[in-house]
Amino acid sequence: MDTNKLLQTKQHFDILDGLRGVAALSVVVFHFMEWVYADLSMNFIAHGFLAVDFFFCLSGFVIGYAYDDRIAGMGVREFFKARAIRLHPLVILGSVLGLLAFLFDPFGGHPEAYSTGKIVLAFVCSMLLIPLPVIADRGFNLFSFNAPSWSLFWEYVANIVYALVLCRLKRGYLVALTIVAGGALCFVAYRSGNLLGGWSGPTFWDGSARIAYSFMAGLLIYRSNWIIRNQLGFVGLSVLLFLAFIMPFTAWAWVTEPLVVLFYFPLLIALGAGATLKPGLRKICQLSGKISYPLYMTHYAVLWMFGNYYTTHKPDNVQLTFIVIAATLVLVGVAYLVMVLYDMPVRKYLNAKRSAALRFDDHPSLRAADDKLTVAGRDKGQEVI
Template identity: 80%
Template sequence: MDSNKTTAITLQTKKHFEILDGLRGVAALAVVIFHFMEWAYTDFTTNFIAHGFLAVDFFFCLSGFVIGYAYDDRIAKMGVLEFFKSRIIRLHPLVIAGSVLGLLAFLFDPFGGHPELYSTGKIILAFVCSLLLIPLPVIEDRGFNLFSFNAPSWSLFWEYIANIFYAFVLYRIKRGLLLLLTIISAVAICWVAYRSGNLLGGWSGPTFWDGAARIAYSFLAGLLIYRSNWIIKNKLGFAGIGALLFLAFLMPFSKWNWLSEPFVVVFYFPLLIALGAGVTLTGGLKNVCVFSGKISYPLYMTHYAVLWMFGNYYTTHKPDTMQLTFIIIAALILLIGAAYLVMVVYDIPVRKYLTDKRNRRLARLESVNTEKPRS
């Protein structure tokens, strides 16, 4: 039987951790709320969800677990090239969508912005780099983000780096070496937190290498959880573990961030992954978690275009607390709806088209190989 078909069947018959999908949705919602609130409360000590940015570290840890679960037993058969194609098909359509939306928001923001200050060449270059996930922090109006037209793409850049490292190194190494690398990465992330006072970096040029430390530890920790089978059976359910996850984002912002944030990332998030993998869901809640997981990535990758417009609106109009609350709630509802629309109309069809096209090519290659005379 064709090895690609065999591995596809194997993946389909594996257990699906629905609660981890649900937790991904919780984290995505938290980071979107955080992005709204950081405009309104620049003093993070007054921001009720000041640690929403740690959702990215949870994403990284979850990614390590899921990649190991999905590919450890089949990447050798499918090959590195097909692995990369699978990941690009899964991730890159929304990288493109987020970049396009970000460019449109930059050019046509009704509440402000200064696209006229930048040459056409610089805008095109920044856009192309955003499409290709090439860091280029050159647009001042976008806070010198690594990716001017879609700030969250910084985490996708490091996700790609982690996937490359996994394909060439991590899937081959033994658990002992993986544990050693995880410990070294834990030391690195603690050092970053101590040096900077927090783990907020990674999205800009000056904090570029902070992102490397964040992806290194969390991705390795997630992979280690899977390979060590550190799955804790429990009956907390989605509500219980989801609440525990959200509590991390509500943690007060203080002078002790250099201690509290590494603790959450190094110990607490891996524990939640282990707990989440140990829960079995049924019925309607299972469907909620599946939907939450599906909408999380489109929401994460498409929301920031609106955030820039919101920021310019807030800066110029200074809405009061009641107005601000209404605007943020309404925006969240609209963003979830828009993310769903992008997912259904664009992301799913594009990924299906690319996957079908790849499968047809593999089938043709298999047919040619079987027709060749054997010596």
Template identity: 70%
Template sequence: MEKLNPEILKSKQHFEILDGLRGVAALAVVTFHFMEMVYFDYSKNFIAHGFLAVDFFFCLSGFVIGYAYDDRIGKIGVWAFFKSRLIRLQPLVILGSALGLFTFLFDPFGGNAGLYDTGKIILLFICSILLIPFPVMQERGFNLFGLNAPAWSLFWEYIANICYAFVLYRIGRRFLLILTILAAGGICFLSYRAGNLMGGWGGPNFWDGAIRIAYSFLAGLLIYKSNWIIRSKIGFLGLS
């Protein structure tokens, strides 16, 4: 088996500004979900659009994946790409699923473990760690992954990575622009039909997630391929 040149596998320049943006977006999502418990009426929630930080994560992922792999995925191969993504993402999925199972079984206030037999709980856990959507928990809004609710975004992240590895990295900027425009049309239609862009996390709104990841990931990849990058020597502070 031919060994890869270490230079190919070497990490590229790290953008500290992206770490800052990730941190702000993560805080926005956490604050949004906390405020959901305080204000059931979104019009009273000062961060009612905080869920859009997830779409920002998808967009950032498109940019970072393109930046990190566009010029070397053909050299390292698709399976090496998938291996690197599994190493980066899957430990979080497994840890979240394990913590979710623990709290589900032992939380005296909201676990509801008595509603499910042992076989169903095992199946829920297996589907959770393998990211196989299994929206059967009614008391949890039919979330795609009842034991690890946030994993829905990682599920769509994996879908985007698969599309990138087999299709997106091969196409030119013009065709990518067309796909992004079509996805933007899908986002507009979804927003009109559903009245919001909050879906993708549960069984009833499963396909909303496909539209959200399609537009955001493609937009991020297009930004990279178009070299729409503003360079700043002061990093994250340059946004203030």
């Protein structure tokens, strides 16, 4: 194994990083407004949940870019290690925060209605990404203490399928599978009336259709080099992405939502990969990308407390506007602290251990030198959730 090649980094698609941050922020706002407007036709960001499909498509593109040319050299086991180090620390922290919110919510909830054994089992399953929709007070989410983990479950599945099958698949077969997955996505939308499923027990398999099409579409964009050079920039593409999230929710959602996922999001990925970024916005895009995953994985504990507060206190529109804006800003700040104080240090430590093990396996005589190795540069490569 060529360890130097395995540990090398690649450049960022900075605008795609920035768009990931826009999508994560949209999810947070959607989850707040979801409590206020159970009727999505009244929600100004009614399609914020489609940000997950954008994440899936972006993930397929970046996984192909980051690993297609080196997974054969690194091997499946090392690929899985790399992905677990990237993804799982925040899966664990999100579960811990969700458990604390469940037990100590000052605005409501009924933790006393559940046995200690049931709570512990739900918590362990949440940390291990084992679906267990058994907590009624959490809407029977697949992962009771951190609802957004449902998409991480399918992200893991996609990564496994990529490492075992898709990384070797010729382009023609990938096209065929993507078309089949697109048909499955349309069927799910027609049957359910929309693409909102995947997060709960009854809608579990809807998530497989959402990840299958979008992940393979992103991978296909990379392998086909469907990069569209343009001058839209980060701001222009952010507006185009946000338009998908504020698209009105109507009885035709079973048609409009698949169209967005099948065609619009892949187009935005192709445009984002080829757009020119103004130098002054580079740091903003990079920070947006880095903070997106911590924000996505830590915000939902607060959402349950907000929901209980809203249900019991019924704040007026002025109070509600202030609360949502203030809470969103606080969540962004918390996500930044989580990134700096937890996620990055933990990943740096785990990557250093992995690097040392790799170099020791390849060159046993370098054990002493390995103790001094770091992989501080690893996090400079393109990151995905």
